[in-house]
Amino acid sequence: MEISARNGLKGKVDDVKLGExxxxxxxxxxxxxxxxxxxTKESAEDLDLKEGDEVKAIIKSTEIMxxx
Amino acid sequence: MEISARNGLKGKVDDVKLGExxxxxxxxxxxxxxxxxxxTKESAEDLDLKEGDEVKAIIKSTEIMxxx
Amino acid sequence: MEISARNGLKGKVDDVKLGExxxxxxxxxxxxxxxxxxxTKESAEDLDLKEGDEVKAIIKSTEIMxxx
Amino acid sequence: MEISARNGLKGKVDDVKLGExxxxxxxxxxxxxxxxxxxTKESAEDLDLKEGDEVKAIIKSTEIMxxx
Amino acid sequence: MEISARNGLKGKVDDVKLGExxxxxxxxxxxxxxxxxxxTKESAEDLDLKEGDEVKAIIKSTEIMxxx
Amino acid sequence: MEISARNGLKGKVDDVKLGExxxxxxxxxxxxxxxxxxxTKESAEDLDLKEGDEVKAIIKSTEIMxxx
Numbered sequence: 585m586e587i588s589a590r591n592g593l594k595g596k597v598d599d600v601k602l603g604e605x606x607x608x609x610x611x612x613x614x615x616x617x618x619x620x621x622x623x624t625k626e627s628a629e630d631l632d633l634k635e636g637d638e639v640k641a642i643i644k645s646t647e648i649m650x651x652x
Numbered sequence: 653m654e655i656s657a658r659n660g661l662k663g664k665v666d667d668v669k670l671g672e673x674x675x676x677x678x679x680x681x682x683x684x685x686x687x688x689x690x691x692t693k694e695s696a697e698d699l700d701l702k703e704g705d706e707v708k709a710i711i712k713s714t715e716i717m718x719x720x
Numbered sequence: 721m722e723i724s725a726r727n728g729l730k731g732k733v734d735d736v737k738l739g740e741x742x743x744x745x746x747x748x749x750x751x752x753x754x755x756x757x758x759x760t761k762e763s764a765e766d767l768d769l770k771e772g773d774e775v776k777a778i779i780k781s782t783e784i785m786x787x788x
Numbered sequence: 789m790e791i792s793a794r795n796g797l798k799g800k801v802d803d804v805k806l807g808e809x810x811x812x813x814x815x816x817x818x819x820x821x822x823x824x825x826x827x828t829k830e831s832a833e834d835l836d837l838k839e840g841d842e843v844k845a846i847i848k849s850t851e852i853m854x855x856x
Numbered sequence: 857m858e859i860s861a862r863n864g865l866k867g868k869v870d871d872v873k874l875g876e877x878x879x880x881x882x883x884x885x886x887x888x889x890x891x892x893x894x895x896t897k898e899s900a901e902d903l904d905l906k907e908g909d910e911v912k913a914i915i916k917s918t919e920i921m922x923x924x
Numbered sequence: 925m926e927i928s929a930r931n932g933l934k935g936k937v938d939d940v941k942l943g944e945x946x947x948x949x950x951x952x953x954x955x956x957x958x959x960x961x962x963x964t965k966e967s968a969e970d971l972d973l974k975e976g977d978e979v980k981a982i983i984k985s986t987e988i989m990x991x992x
Contacts, residue, residue, distance in 0.1 A: 585855040587778060587791070588763035591711040598686055600701050603945030605739030605826070607696035608896060611709050613684030618666055621677045621716035622760060622809070624880060624917055624962060627928035628675035631720045633668050640719040641679050642927060643659040645896055646782045646986045647715035648689035651708040651789040652699045653991040655914060655927070656899035671809030673875030673962070676760060690896060690945070692744060692781055692826060695792035710791060713760055714850045714918045719925040721923040723859070723982060724967035727847040734822055736837050741894070741943030743832035747845050749820030754802055757813045757852035758877070758964060764811035767856045769804050776855040777815050779795040782986045783851035784825035787844040787857040788835045807877030812964060828894060828948060828985055831860035846859060849964055850918045863983040870958055872973050879968035883981050885956030890938055893949045893988035900947035903992045905940050912991040913951050915931040919987035920961035923980040924971045 590620040592651070609650055658688040660719070677718055726756040728787070745786055794824040796855070813854055862892040864923070881922055930960040932991070949990055 599610040619641055633639070667678035687709055701707070735746035755777055769775070803814035823845055837843070871882035891913055905911070939950035959981055973979070 585776060586767060588759040588767060588854040589710050590713045590760060590763060593709040595707060595709065597701055597703055597705040597707055600696060601945060602693050602696060603739060603943060605693055605737060605742040605744050606945040607691055607693045608945050609689045609691060609701060611687050611689060611707060613687055616681030616684040619679050619681055620713040621679060621718050622713040623675055623677060623718055623928040624930060625670050625673055625675045627930060628668060628670060631926060631928060633665055633677060635665055637665040637720055639663060639665055639679060640925060641661040642657050642717040642719050643711055643715060644989055645658045645688040645690040647711060649710040649780055650689050650691055650792040651710050652705055653912060654903060655991040656895040656903060656989045658896060658899060669809060671807060671875060673873060673878040673880050674809040676809050691792040692794060695794060699790060699792060708789060712853055717916055717928045719927040721980060722971060724922040724963040724971060725846050726849045726964060726967060729845040731843060733837055733839055733841040733843055736832060738829050738832060739943060741829055741941060741946040741948050743827055743829045745825045745827060745832060745837055747823050747825060747843060749823055752817030752820040755815050755817055756849040757815060757854050758849040759811055759813060759854055761806050761809055761811045764804060764806060764813065769801055769813060771801055773801040773856055775799060775801055775815060777797040778793050778853040778855050779847055779851060781794045781824040781826040783847060785846040785984055786825050786827055786860040787846050788841055805877060807875060810877040812877050827860040828862060831862060835858060835860060844857060848921055861982050862985045865981040867979065869973055869975055869977040869979055872968060874965050874968060877965055879963055879965045881961045881963060881973055883959050883961060883979060885959055888953030888956040891951050891953055892985040893951060893990050894985040895947055895949060895990055897942050897945055897947045900940060900942060900949060905937055905949055907937050909937040909992055911935060911937055911951060913933040914929050914989040914991050915983055915987060917930045917960040917962040919983060921982040922961050922963055923982050924977055
């Protein structure tokens with residue numbers, strides 16, 4: 585099956601920490617490529633985003649899934 | 653201010669598409685580095701995640717913010 | 721009060737596991753009905769989604785709330 | 789590849805609505821089964837969740853992915 | 857029904873903008889009160905968060921629901 | 925750097941609870957101001973949202989980041 589999530593970053597597991605309910609997985613990303621961010625039009629205009637701008641993609645850890 | 657979100661992927665804006673309410677931003681990630689994923693302990697055990705495993709970090713576009 | 725979240729799946733609590741900060745709740749869904757997924761137009765076109773297609777709705781556990 | 793997301797609800801596409809950037813996909817869920825919700829321990833205790841309780845799993849549409 | 861989501865900020869609708877698929881709702885919050893953020897232990901320690909610290913709660917718009 | 929997330933609520937840390945993997949941070953919001961919620965057009969129409977409506981912004985704790 586192919587999934588609608590646009591972003592798949594290939595890498596190697598760097599560390600696994602298990603809690604009682606949650607787990608923290610560190611991944612060393614090797615082949616980043618292109619990622620897609622969906623933000624509000626208002627934010628895109630406020631930040632005046634244009635091709636070539638140096639930016640950072642910010643992602644909360646609870647929003648990242650792992651496939652193996 | 654420093655933000656609690658663990659993941660910041662540096663890159664260049666590749667494309668900006670504005671809709672009426674939302675906007676789609678393509679980012680060519682240049683310096684991936686280490687990312688942190690928070691999943692359930694159950695998933696980590698089911699996938700038998702261990703250091704060195706080849707994996708993919710999967711992220712829905714609506715969960716990615718942009719900083720400039 | 722009525723909430724904007726489009727998806728409410730009725731069911732019975734199957735298991736409750738409490739950690740120090742988080743809790744994992746298993747729910748046996750009884751009356752699924754229709755759910756709404758918001759994805760990017762690009763994904764919908766890539767997956768060539770059409771009425772009648774057999775699909776799977778994929779949801780990360782941290783994104784599910786419980787009402788009682 | 790197997791994905792860490794715990795919840796996969798099988799069903800049929802009921803409707804596809806494309807906007808400029810986003811798309812709304814209606815899915816008639818056929819085989820619900822067991823879903824896992826991760827909430828705070830505090831919420832689980834406040835709601836006094838116990839096995840057998842009648843509940844609703846509430847999910848914002850922007851958090852649902854589609855696999856085909 | 858009571859919902860597990862910990863945060864409910866009372867206020868008045870300030871603006872409603874409808875797109876084809878999504879809508880942007882501005883809310884003037886009147887009674888903020890206490891909100892709960894769940895972050896990684898690692899972030900809490902990195903930011904050295906302590907009672908009394910001046911902070912900002914940062915929330916992506918796609919993660920906010922509206923109840924009326 | 926400025927971040928695309930539309931919502932920043934200023935306040936003071938009220939409590940910090942550390943688990944093994946996650947942490948719960950209580951914040952007493954002092955200067956709420958205007959917040960932006962992105963919901964489906966369908967929800968906005970179903971709830972018949974209009975300027976001046978008394979509403980509640982509902983946010984799951986796992987979706988709130990902290991900046992210091």
